[in-house]
Amino acid sequence: MILLSTAILASSCSKKKNEPETPVNPPTSQVEELDITSQATLTVNIENTGGKTAKEGSSSLVDNKLDTKFLIYSFAKTFYMQMEFPTAKQIGSYTLTAGDDADDRDPQTWTLTASVDGSTWVELNAQAYEFFPTRTQTKRYDFINPKAYKFYRLNVTDIRGGSLFQLTEWRLIQMPDSKQRTFPISSVETIVEGKNTLTFVNKTGDLNATVKAGLLNVFKVNYQKMADVYNPAAKDKVIFVIEPGYKGVAATWGGSVIRYDPDWFRNNPKDLDVVTHEMMHVIQSYPPVADAGWVTEGIADYVRFTMGLTNAEANWSLPNFTSSQSYRDAYRVTARFFYWLEKHGYEGIVIKLDKSMRSGAYTTAAFWPANTGKTVDQLWTDYSNNSAL
Structure with a gap:
């Protein structure tokens, strides 16, 4: 048997004169x-x-x-x-x-x-x-x-x-x-921007005001702009949760709930385009697609690179190509590969890729030859031979 335990702190008491035996609101x-x-x-x-x-x-x-x-x-x-x-x-x-x-x-x-x-x-x-x-x-x-x-x-x-x-x-x-005390401290705000609504849940009680304003600004400036390009039918309700219990920068849960680690922003207050990356996951709304996690994360960082607001201030960029990389590395490595494709004869490939993923039709074997005439491995070889953007 595994027992739960709750710390018990006893306090002594003594009965006051003329005190009722069973008060409704005990002293x-x-x-x-x-x-x-x-x-x-x-x-x-x-x-x-x-x-x-x-x-x-x-x-x-x-x-x-x-x-x-x-x-x-x-x-x-x-x-x-x-x-x-x-x-x-x-x-x-x-x-x-x-x-x-x-x-x-x-x-x-x-x-x-x-x-x-x-x-x-x-x-x-x-x-x-x-x-x-x-x-x-x-x-x-x-x-x-x-x-x-x-x-x-x-x-x-x-x-x-x-x-x-x-x-x-x-x-x-x-x-x-x-x-008695109030803990954890939690506040909920509703922000309406055009046809979209953001629910902002702050569970820290001490989120830096400049960081908060920056997070809200990225939503206001970028969410609908990104939806217009990639998914006009994207969800119009998004939830940001500043969650001390979550450790890992940020993550999107349940389709439209994005959790942020407040410690990340305490240490990296300029890295606001974490929001751009995570909002792209809301817009993506992909069904389960086998062997395609690298595509999902690569597109999100591609969008951060092309539409981000504070990447330079945050010292965030795409890494130069090295021979140890693979297109399956996801995130920034894959994002740079996608950007290279866009600039080297395959303009619009990311939008096509995004639509294929959202429809659930994507397979690595079929998508790339059908849309580029080459396998993804052949494209990666071309990229590795001349990776300049």
């Missing part, structure tokens, strides 16, 4: 930081098909084990999980533990609400576009709550993808006023 001195999940009764409005006590039933949400989980097959945006205590409790923190597989089943957006009577609800905490980078990872959410409530409800309105939802654990932590 700070009577509340200690404590995981009190076991005191509550859990209910869900969508249950596992096998029932609450099935192997993946809702009872697994609160069994304090990492090797069990709750799973439902028909997630709906009205889904919630609720805990009811025998008496009102002052909750100031909760934890969620992701499932052991299939990260598209993770909760992504939710609110925590509370009620005295189970009828009127108040929002205590909200999270948008959350991310669990590792399986069975536990994340803690702290918030300010000066009152005690009998009912607490987690309303999950969005998951990473698909129709299945899973969660390993949901724990509620009682918290005195003196120890």
Whole structure:
């Protein structure tokens, strides 16, 4: 049995004169930081098909084990999980533990609400576009709550993808006023530019204002311009998430959610065309294509090179050819090869390549001879013999 643990910090207390026996809003001195999940009764409005006590039933949400989980097959945006205590409790923190597989089943957006009577609800905490980078990872959410409530409800309105939802654990932590805080800090802004809408989610609380303005500017200047060239039917809603939990510069998830590592921009504040590269992935929207990851990344860096706004300031460029390179290296190496093709008799090849990828028709064996009269290996040989741009 693998047990979850929550750090418990006890505080001493003494009863005040004329103090009621069971106050609705207990004084700070009577509340200690404590995981009190076991005191509550859990209910869900969508249950596992096998029932609450099935192997993946809702009872697994609160069994304090990492090797069990709750799973439902028909997630709906009205889904919630609720805990009811025998008496009102002052909750100031909760934890969620992701499932052991299939990260598209993770909760992504939710609110925590509370009620005295189970009828009127108040929002205590909200999270948008959350991310669990590792399986069975536990994340803690702290918030300010000066009152005690009998009912607490987690309303999950969005998951990473698909129709299945899973969660390993949901724990509620009682918290005195003196120890309450808001963490992680998260803000959500909506920016409309023409027919496109950007949702900007900042989970750092301290993103540099100049960097933020630069990220927004790249979206405003480049997104529609890129879509006009490559995919006029591209998504008109894009989400930027500044995510401390993500390590790796940037990545596009679920088609239109782009996560950025804030540490990268702290160290490289001029490297704003990371946005151009990632937005191209949103515009690409390719289906799975076998043996073509190098094409996807090569096109994205080609677009960054040809349409980027701050490449020079960021000291970003395409590398000179060397004999150790391959067109399959992807990113900048492949981007330079594509740019060379455009300048040496194959103008428009990148647009054709992009369309072929998006249609799902692309194969390395067929595309290049059909559109250039040569195999990609023959083209690479031509490039290696005279790589000057």
